[in-house]
Amino acid sequence: GENVEQHPSTLSVQEGDSAVIKCTYSDSASNYFPWYKQELGKRPQLIIDIRSNVGEKKDQRIAVTLNKTAKHFSLHITETQPEDSAVYFCAASGGGGADGLTFGKGTHLIIQP
Amino acid sequence: DSGVTQTPKHLITATGQRVTLRCSPRSGDLSVYWYQQSLDQGLQFLIQYYNGEERAKGNILERFSAQQFPDLHSELNLSSLELGDSALYFCASSANTYEQFFGPGTRLTVL
Numbered sequence: 001g002e003n004v005e006q007h008p009s010t011l012s013v014q015e016g017d018s019a020v021i022k023c024t025y026s027d028s029a030s031n032y033f034p035w036y037k038q039e040l041g042k043r044p045q046l047i048i049d050i051r052s053n054v055g056e057k058k059d060q061r062i063a064v065t066l067n068k069t070a071k072h073f074s075l076h077i078t079e080t081q082p083e084d085s086a087v088y089f090c091a092a093s094g095g096g097g098a099d100g101l102t103f104g105k106g107t108h109l110i111i112q113p
Numbered sequence: 114d115s116g117v118t119q120t121p122k123h124l125i126t127a128t129g130q131r132v133t134l135r136c137s138p139r140s141g142d143l144s145v146y147w148y149q150q151s152l153d154q155g156l157q158f159l160i161q162y163y164n165g166e167e168r169a170k171g172n173i174l175e176r177f178s179a180q181q182f183p184d185l186h187s188e189l190n191l192s193s194l195e196l197g198d199s200a201l202y203f204c205a206s207s208a209n210t211y212e213q214f215f216g217p218g219t220r221l222t223v224l
Contacts, residue, residue, distance in 0.1 A: 032211050034211075034212070034213070036215075042217070043115065043203060043215040043216060043217050043218055044156070044215045045115075045215070046212055046213070046214065046215075049211070049212060051211070099158075099161070099169045099171075100146050100148070100158030100159075100161050100169060100171050101146075101148075101158055101213060102158065103155060103156040103157075104155075105155050106155065106156075
């Protein structure tokens with residue numbers, strides 16, 4: 001089955017700086033890669049996703065890049081703000097709705113004022 | 114608010130007991146997914162239903178089962194509960210088989 005590795009497990013950055021979280025996946029058939037943000041005690045919230053036919057996608061201060069050859073994808077957050085503090089999860093799936101998401105272990109992002 | 118609802122919010126029970134968790138998907142979504150989140154295992158996919166039929170299985174124990182009803186709500190049944198089953202249980206729904214939107218979760222505590 002699919003295996004998703006996520007690094008780092010904790011990331012501390014100064015407010016206003018950029019943050020990058022990296023994930024690798026094992027199944028070359030995976031074609032859908034979402035990112036979720038989870039605040040303490042709350043539900044995972046979809047913040048951005050990318051499909052395998054696209055190399056990069058941006059939405060305001062967040063962007064995701066995908067390298068299918070190397071089987072890795074990354075989340076980039078620019079101009080970080082205190083409300084960006086949370087746990088971020090990457091995930092992968094085969095798409096088409098035929099399987100669930102395989103999640104990484106999560107990255108605890110801390111924004112230092 | 115994702116539009117996905119789950120009940121109950123919290124559940125406290127004893128080992129050996131059986132519980133049922135309920136999920137109502139977003140209006141129009143045909144797919145429902147169940148996930149378990151625990152400190153040691155992280156977020157794990159359990160099972161998916163699509164329009165009433167089981168579509169995919171993940172790391173779901175034999176003591177656990179689920180179903181999706183004609184009105185598209187879903188129930189996750191957990192039986193012979195063990196201490197290690199204590200976790201947050203999320204359901205998610207999807208309309209287009211890609212984006213999954215999570216409900217608020219049910220926190221299960223087994224004593």
